[in-house]
Amino acid sequence: NAGVTQTPKFRILKIGQSMTLQCTQDMNHNYMYWYRQDPGMGLKLIYYSVGAGITDKGEVPNGYNVSRSTTEDFPLRLELAAPSQTSVYFCASRPGVGGLSGYTFGSGTRLTVV
Amino acid sequence: GQQLNQSPQSMFIQEGEDVSMNCTSSSIFNTWLWYKQEPGEGPVLLIALYKAGELTSNGRLTAQFGITRKDSFLNISASIPSDVGIYFCAGRVPQGAQKLVFGQGTRLTINP
Numbered sequence: 001n002a003g004v005t006q007t008p009k010f011r012i013l014k015i016g017q018s019m020t021l022q023c024t025q026d027m028n029h030n031y032m033y034w035y036r037q038d039p040g041m042g043l044k045l046i047y048y049s050v051g052a053g054i055t056d057k058g059e060v061p062n063g064y065n066v067s068r069s070t071t072e073d074f075p076l077r078l079e080l081a082a083p084s085q086t087s088v089y090f091c092a093s094r095p096g097v098g099g100l101s102g103y104t105f106g107s108g109t110r111l112t113v114v
Numbered sequence: 115g116q117q118l119n120q121s122p123q124s125m126f127i128q129e130g131e132d133v134s135m136n137c138t139s140s141s142i143f144n145t146w147l148w149y150k151q152e153p154g155e156g157p158v159l160l161i162a163l164y165k166a167g168e169l170t171s172n173g174r175l176t177a178q179f180g181i182t183r184k185d186s187f188l189n190i191s192a193s194i195p196s197d198v199g200i201y202f203c204a205g206r207v208p209q210g211a212q213k214l215v216f217g218q219g220t221r222l223t224i225n226p
Contacts, residue, residue, distance in 0.1 A: 004156075033213070042118070042202055042216030043157070058213065090156050103147075103214070105156030 002026045006091050006106035013081040013113045021076040021109050023091030029104075030096035032074040034058075034066065036087040037108075043090060049074055051096075081113045116141045120203050120217030127193060128225050135201060135220040136187040143205030146179050146186040147214065151200045160201075161188070190222075198224050 007022045025032065030051050035043035035058075045058030049068040063085055065077040074093075078085060088110050094103040120137045127133060137146070145164055149157035161172050163179035163186060170177055176189045186205075190197055203217040 035216075040123075040218065042120070042204075042218050043214075044216070045213055048213060092156070103159060105158070107155050 004091055004093055004104050004106035006089075006109050008109060009107070010110045011112070013078075013111065015081060015083065015113060017081050018077070018079050019081065019111075021078075021089055021091075021111070023074045023076065023106060024072050025074075025091075025093040025104070026072065027093065027095070027104070028071060029093035030071070031094045032068065033092040034064070034074070034076045035090045035092065036060065036085075037090060038087050046076065046089075078111075083113050085111065086113045087111060116205070116207065116215045118203055118205055118215055118217040120220055122220060123218065124221040124223070126223045126225065129193060129195060131193055133190040133193055133197070133222060134187060135203075136185060137203035137205075137217045138185045139205060139215075140184065141205075142183040142208070143215075144183070144208050145206035146177070147204040147206070148175075148177050148186070148188045149202045149204060151202060151219070152198075157202055193222075193224055195224055195226055198222055 004025045033048045034046040037043045044060050047066040049055045055066050088108045090108050091106045118137050118139050147162050148160045151157045161177040166183050168179040174191045200219045200221050202219045204214040207213045
């Protein structure tokens with residue numbers, strides 16, 4: 001069972017570069033989320049999606065973009081990387097029904113912007 | 115935005131000791147969740163609480179949803195080395211899409 005798969009696991013970017021963090025889930029979950037985790041802090045919601053074609057901003061969306069063209073994929077785009085975006089990024093998904101026990105996280109992407 | 119205050123930030127205990135940590139908020143949450151995170155991994159759900167006053171156990175773990183709906187605690191009894199990790203509380207935002215707000219985490223270190 002693959003669950004939620006994130007790639008890459010690690011990445012170093014230079015200031016101003018762009019990149020896409022990939023997230024794929026094979027559980028046919030409707031809801032998908034992107035969180036960032038800064039050192040010593042909890043996770044903060046960047047963007048989320050309630051289904052293919054539908055996305056919305058979370059608590060800290062500035063500097064990021066997302067798209068949801070399929071149920072399985074929810075890529076996160078950084079257009080102009082800044083040092084403040086150095087963080088660990090987690091993608092999560094959950095089914096449309098069944099409560100929050102089905103909330104599944106990927107293993108994260110550690111991004112450093114220098 | 116809504117915030118959760120989790121304490122303590124870190125704990126250093128001996129193997130076999132009991133552990134207690136809690137989360138408080140100025141806002142009401144309809145659901146409280148407790149997660150454990152190990153190095154290089156995403157959070158893994160330990161316990162979910164859906165009703166005020168609810169007390170739920172999962173093995174040596176026990177969690178309670180406070181009556182005011184503004185707090186929750188997690189207890190771990192008879193700690194073992196594999197309990198090491200960071201524990202996070204999370205509250206579900208009452209509005210749609212099941213968004214979660216996370217506490218800052220409690221880092222648990224166990225001396226064998």
